[in-house]
Amino acid sequence: MKVRVAGIVPESIVDGPGIRYAVFVQGCPHRCPGCHNPETHPFEAGEEMDAQDLFAAFQRDPLLKGVTLSGGEPFCQPEPLTELARQVHAAGKDVVVFTGYLFEELAASSDPTTLALLQEADLLIDGPYLEAQRDIDLRFRGSANQRLVDVKKSLVAGHVVLWPEE
Numbered sequence: 001m002k003v004r005v006a007g008i009v010p011e012s013i014v015d016g017p018g019i020r021y022a023v024f025v026q027g028c029p030h031r032c033p034g035c036h037n038p039e040t041h042p043f044e045a046g047e048e049m050d051a052q053d054l055f056a057a058f059q060r061d062p063l064l065k066g067v068t069l070s071g072g073e074p075f076c077q078p079e080p081l082t083e084l085a086r087q088v089h090a091a092g093k094d095v096v097v098f099t100g101y102l103f104e105e106l107a108a109s110s111d112p113t114t115l116a117l118l119q120e121a122d123l124l125i126d127g128p129y130l131e132a133q134r135d136i137d138l139r140f141r142g143s144a145n146q147r148l149v150d151v152k153k154s155l156v157a158g159h160v161v162l163w164p165e166e
Contacts, residue, residue, distance in 0.1 A: 001080035002048045006040040006072055010061065016096035016123060016140060018065025021058040025072035025081070030100035034131035036142060040072035051084040059091060066094035066122070075099055075106065078113040085120035096140075097121040100128040103149045103160050123163050124149040139165055 009015065009022040016022075024037060026046030031038075039045070058067055067088045074081050074097050085095045097117070099106070103126045106118045118124070125141050126149055133143040140148065153161035 003080040006046045015068040022068040028073040032129040051080040055087040068096040070098040078117040094122040096123045121151045
């Protein structure tokens with residue numbers, strides 16, 4: 001399956017815990033003022049890449065803790081990203097997803113592809129970037145409204161369970 005990609009950071013230490021393979025997808029409906037990645041907003045830009053090729057590139061680096069899906073908006077391309085996330089989990093690694101949506105919105109979705117990607121996320125950084133709440137001291141996020149959500153625990157509990165910050 002093809003993913004429209006804006007860019008890749010093969011060894012990121014700022015896009016989730018540990019050293020991560022960060023995939024920045026192309027296309028975002030949120031268009032948050034002050035966005036860190038405004039070049040990812042247009043849906044027609046970027047380049048198409050095969051999810052299997054992204055996984056193969058990820059697997060070549062034994063130092064990686066997992067894959068981060070950022071953007072752009074990953075939930076605009078849930079099918080190929082779910083495929084990638086499943087492969088990452090099968091390799092014993094974890095998946096972080098950045099989204100402008102709230103966990104509650106995603107969990108209430110009637111779209112099975114959205115739910116499938118949500119279920120593959122271990123850590124979800126949710127919420128739109130709000131320039132008025134910008135805080136450069138926050139871990140892995142840009143504004144104070146954004147949350148670090150432990151997806152597995154949240155799905156079991158039926159409400160948001162925050163990921164413990166170390």
